[in-house]
Amino acid sequence: MSSAAVGVTGDESVLVxxxxxxxxxxxxxxxxxxxxxxxxxxxxxxxxxxxxPAGVRGIRYDATNPSTSLPCPVALGATWDPELIEELTTALGREARSKGVDVVLGPTINIVRTPLSGRGFECFSEDPLLTSRIAVAYVRGVQKAGVGATAKHYVANDSETERRTYDARISEGVLREVYLAPFEACVAEAGVFLIMAAYNSVNGATMTANAPLVRGVLKGEWEFTGAVVSDWSATTSTIASAVGGLDLVMPGPEGPWGEKLV
Structure with missing residues (x-):
């Protein structure tokens, strides 16, 4: 999604x-x-x-505004067919545009650690390689239609139980090889527009204020130039989240930022 697509023309830095x-x-x-x-x-x-992730809901929730329902993401992963996924999500992106939607809040690229996970159906796989291949195709398809995609939930938000509060303690090797790999692929290979910071903590720091993983890995090592958005009502700090690399707090207008940043 370009600046011109949202009405901005000219040098963004000059306008800002x-x-x-x-x-x-x-x-x-x-x-x-x-x-x-x-x-x-x-x-x-x-x-x-x-x-x-399984269809564009839009912002009108009534029977006069139906949405096409794609197969659930775990079924998309089971196709092992990135080309097909890109075709499907290009159609999803076009439908988003027809509904006046600029950004789709998907795909969910967390890892299915247990078949009992409440949102496992919304992820692609228990395998980081398969998840990466399907995720890249998904993002490319949506963004080919001129709509931004959002890779979520960064990172290790793989359980519905206490998903807003738990602290995932993960070694460096496992974190990079399993949990971070799909996100890195979406950044490096698909130019994903947004990354959504999760509710949970990783190694002691909440993801909306996790400077090592947001500023260090995502924006530093991977050179991600898109926006990092909080999961809805996930941001619990003002200064720590602002200096930790978060770019956008949702929802609004109330919240920990706003006038508190001035």
Whole structure:
């Protein structure tokens, strides 16, 4: 998704320099549950986000606004067919555009550690290589249609039990070989637009304020230039999350950022 697609033309750095601190900060938190603030002064229109991984829900939840239901993601993984997945998700991206959606909040690329996981169906596989191949195809398809994709939930958010509070203690080798691998592939091979920071902690630091994994690995080592968005209501700090590499707090307009950053 390009700057022009959301109404911005010209050098973004020059346009942002025209905004006051308060106007800049306003752009860092949602306007509501699914829409980001626009900024008429620089031609930026509101940006619309929508779930989800198995079909574009849109922001109107009624029978007059139906959505095409794709096979659930674990079934997509079972195809072992990246080319087919890219075709399917290109169609998903086109449907998103028809609904006025700019960003799809998928794919979910966590690892299925147990068949009892409540959201295992929303992931592709228990295997990091297969997950990576299907995830890259998914992201390419959505973004080919001019819609941003979101790789989530960064990282190790692989259990529904206490998913908002648990601390995943993972060795460096396992973290990189298993849990981080699909995210790295989406960044390096598909140019994914957003990464969603998860609720949980990893090795003692909550993912919305995990500087080693967000600033260090994601933005530093992998040179990710997209936006890191919090999972909904996952951000529990102001300073730690801001300096830790988080770019966008959702939902809004209330939250730990806003005026507290000024």
């Amino acid at each position: 320099a025209r905004l006051s601190l308060e106007e800049k900060v306003r752009l860092l938190t949602g306007a509501n549950s699914w829409v980001l603030h626009g900024e008429p002064a620089i031609g930026l229109r509101p940006i619309v986000m929508s779930d989800g």
